[in-house]
Amino acid sequence: MLDWGYPTMKQRKISFSDYANYLDRAVDIICKERGVKRVSVLGYCTGGIISLMYASLHPEKVGKLILLATPVDFSRWYDPRILWGKIFDVRSIVSLFGNVPG
Numbered sequence: 166m167l168d169w170g171y172p173t174m175k176q177r178k179i180s181f182s183d184y185a186n187y188l189d190r191a192v193d194i195i196c197k198e199r200g201v202k203r204v205s206v207l208g209y210c211t212g213g214i215i216s217l218m219y220a221s222l223h224p225e226k227v228g229k230l231i232l233l234a235t236p237v238d239f240s241r242w243y244d245p246r247i248l249w250g251k252i253f254d255v256r257s258i259v260s261l262f263g264n265v266p267g
Contacts, residue, residue, distance in 0.1 A: 167191060169212065177263035184215045185222060192219075192226050203228035210234045 169184065192204055206227050208216025213235025220227040239247050258265055 167212075169215075171266065172264045174263040177259075181215060181218060185219045188215060188219045189223060189226075192223070196226070202226070205229040205231065207231040207233070208235060210236075213237075 167188065172179070188206075192206075195204055196202060203226055206216045206220060206229070208214070208231070210233070213232040214237075216230060217232060217235065217237065220230045236247075239250070255265060
């Protein structure tokens with residue numbers, strides 16, 4: 166299990182690509198230690214975005230992909246989370262906090 170925690174100013178330069186690379190290293194360690202070629206990946210919320218990216222980049226290493234509360238369909242404008250994402254000025258939040266805090 167990987168827990169990314171809540172981002173702080175120290176993590177403001179870490180990208181989704183970086184997290185996908187961290188996950189790849191963890192999967193390689195698990196595969197080597199367990200003697201398997203594929204793992205099951207469960208991602209929750211933003212972790213689901215990282216898991217989805219990882220599975221698309223490394224399908225040969227993912228046996229099962231489970232996503233919980235992962236925002237992947239942004240076409241539903243009536244969903245408050247999608248609406249808020251369209252209303253908020255994300256760049257202002259990032260300039261104030263260095264990232265988008267939980």
